[in-house]
Amino acid sequence: xxxxxPQAICEGGDLDCGSGLLLIxxxxxxxxxxxxxxxxxxxxxxxxxxxxAWCRMVQHEFLGVQPGPIDASYFIRKGGADHNLQQDVxxxxxxxxxxxxxxxxxxxxxxxxRNHTFxxxxxxxxxxxxxxxxxxxxxxxxxxxxxxxxxxxxxxxKGVIVDAAELSLRGKLHNVLFHMQLEDTGSAGFSEISGTFxxxxxxxxxxxxxxxxxxxxxxxIYQTLRGQVEIAIQLSIxx
Numbered sequence: 001x002x003x004x005x006p007q008a009i010c011e012g013g014d015l016d017c018g019s020g021l022l023l024i025x026x027x028x029x030x031x032x033x034x035x036x037x038x039x040x041x042x043x044x045x046x047x048x049x050x051x052x053a054w055c056r057m058v059q060h061e062f063l064g065v066q067p068g069p070i071d072a073s074y075f076i077r078k079g080g081a082d083h084n085l086q087q088d089v090x091x092x093x094x095x096x097x098x099x100x101x102x103x104x105x106x107x108x109x110x111x112x113x114r115n116h117t118f119x120x121x122x123x124x125x126x127x128x129x130x131x132x133x134x135x136x137x138x139x140x141x142x143x144x145x146x147x148x149x150x151x152x153x154x155x156x157x158k159g160v161i162v163d164a165a166e167l168s169l170r171g172k173l174h175n176v177l178f179h180m181q182l183e184d185t186g187s188a189g190f191s192e193i194s195g196t197f198x199x200x201x202x203x204x205x206x207x208x209x210x211x212x213x214x215x216x217x218x219x220x221i222y223q224t225l226r227g228q229v230e231i232a233i234q235l236s237i238x239x
Contacts (some may be wrong), residue, residue: 003063003075006039007032013156014043017050020171023092025076029060030085037063040074043156047074108132126178140169140193146221147197147233152226154211154218160203165231169195190229198236208237 010028015021029038040051050108051074055062063075100112107122108131113228117134133141144167154161171193173179175186201208210237216222225231 001064001066001075003039003066004037004077006075007036008038010038010040011132011143011157011159012040012042012044012047012157014153015157016044016046016057019045019052019082022054023088026085029076029078034077034078034080038076038078040076040218041071042074043066043097048072052059071159106131122175136171136173140171142197143193143221143225144169146219147215151197151199151215152221154214155201155208157201158207158211160201160207162201162210164200167195167197169193169233190225192224192230192232194232196234196236198238200238202239205237211234 008028008031010025012021012024015024021040021044025038025040028040032038040047052062055076059079061077061079063077066073066075069236101120102110102112104110104119109120111118111120120138121130121132121134123134123136125134146164148167151165152162172191173187174189174191175183176188177183178186179188197212199212222231
């Protein structure tokens with residue numbers, strides 16, 4: 001099937017419709033006139049089901065999908081309805097995340113986050129095996145997942161293939177004994193976080209370095225912590 005020549009192209013990468021892709025599509029669609037065509041490129045399989053439904057809801061015409069070796073191309077003809085992009089942008093800008101935390105037995109806590117729950121144990125637990133990860137584990141995990149997923153999404157939006165990515169992190173507190181009330185001097189906060197981000201990709205090193213720089217710059221968790229904690233994470237590229 002042949003599709004009309006698009007007037008604009010939107011690179012969606014690995015984003016799905018629930019994680020920002022629709023806002024990016026709306027921004028790309030906004031300058032187009034009714035009847036003009038937008039091509040959306042995406043690797044995320046769920047887009048094939050979600051995007052046609054969204055087009056019907058907002059009165060755009062979904063023309064179809066053209067499979068590719070890496071990305072699929074989705075073609076949308078802009079409808080005549082005037083959708084308020086700025087309203088959606090302001091709604092995204094003002095969004096607030098919320099969780100509930102309840103105390104549980106054995107010094108654990110249960111965290112309720114949207115449709116998920118998870119247990120968190122006491123911060124200072126030095127055992128190799130625990131009933132639940134500690135809040136310190138979750139903080140390091142939040143930083144690691146933010147950077148790992150962020151790197152992959154940033155790479156995919158630039159058309160860069162990432163074969164594998166893994167981040168190893170280590171964190172040290174200023175004085176864990178102060179937290180445990182065994183000493184009265186020092187700080188219970190992190191003194192340093194270090195690690196290595198391993199990336200396998202056929203892309204040029206300069207391009208991967210730029211994606212890593214962008215990932216650090218746009219990471220909510222990294223940017224929150226970096227003003228308080230010394231963070232040193234090395235990018236290691238291998239084929």
